[in-house]
Amino acid sequence: MLVREIMTVPAHSLPLGASMEVAIQLLARAHVSALPVVDPDRRVVGIVSEADVLRVHLVPDPRAHLRPVEAPEDPWPTTLDEVMTPDPVTVMESADVADVGQLLADTGWKSVPVTHDGRLVGIVSRSDILRALTTSDSSIRRHLTREFAELGRARWVVSVNEGQVTVSGTRGKREARLAEVMASAVAGVRRVVVTPSNPAQSRAEGHQPAR
Known part of the structure; x- marks a missing residue:
């Protein structure tokens, strides 16, 4: 499964130099945890997150403190350039979802910008x-049945059980491999088993899609 097959498009983003007020409003309205910051060519130059905003824009409430609350020494940032993380990590739209999922799990990030030729094309999140x-x-069965029919392979029979896809009726190694690759690319597929018409060519040992 590739990132371009599941990413959110278009990705909400902010131009370099945008005000903090605009950033806060878009974060709240779009219900996202972070926003890519792009230059005029849509190249990702930074990212601003909810945490970035909270760190600099939450004012202490005196009622919750026994001692007087001191005013911040530095003025409040007015543009997101002052608080964003520059040169953030991005992933390509052709990246494996398994690798991106591991990245999000290891870093604790909730999302990461997706690029094509260096330009923002989407964003992929944990959700x-x-x-x-x-x-x-x-849904998997309907999708594959339609895809196979459009390819002129309506004779291939598809069954799905808890994410495991079984394709029967293929002829020869080339068809078996094609069915395996097509099924492995579908979102939600965990394992693929191909059983050709000729038992001698069976690939019934199964294939585990990259995740």
């Missing part, structure tokens, strides 16, 4: 990945 993993068996 995007989770939604892909919860694709129903019936």
Whole structure:
């Protein structure tokens, strides 16, 4: 499963030099945890997160403190350039979702910008990945049946059980490999088993898609 198959498009973003007020409003309105910051060519030059905003814009409430609250020494930032993380990590749209999922798990990030030729094309989040993993068996079966029919392979029979896809009716190693690759690319598929018409060519040992 590739990032471009599950990413959110278009990605909300902010131009370099945007005000903090605009950044706060967009974070709240779009219900996202972070926003890429782009230059005029849509190249990602920074990222601003909810945490960045909270660190600099929450004013202590005197009622919650026994001692007087001191005013901050530095003035409040007015543009996101002052608080964003420059040169953030991005992933390509052709990246493996398994690798991106591991990146998000290891770093604790909730999302990461997606680029093509260095330009922002989307954003992929933990929730995007989770939604892909919860694709129903019936949806997977309908999708593959339609894809195979459009390819002129309506004779291939598809069954799906808890994310495991079984494709039967292929002829020869080339068809078996094609069915395996196509099924492995579908969101929510955990394992693929191909059983050709000729038992001698069986690939029934199964294939585990990269995740």
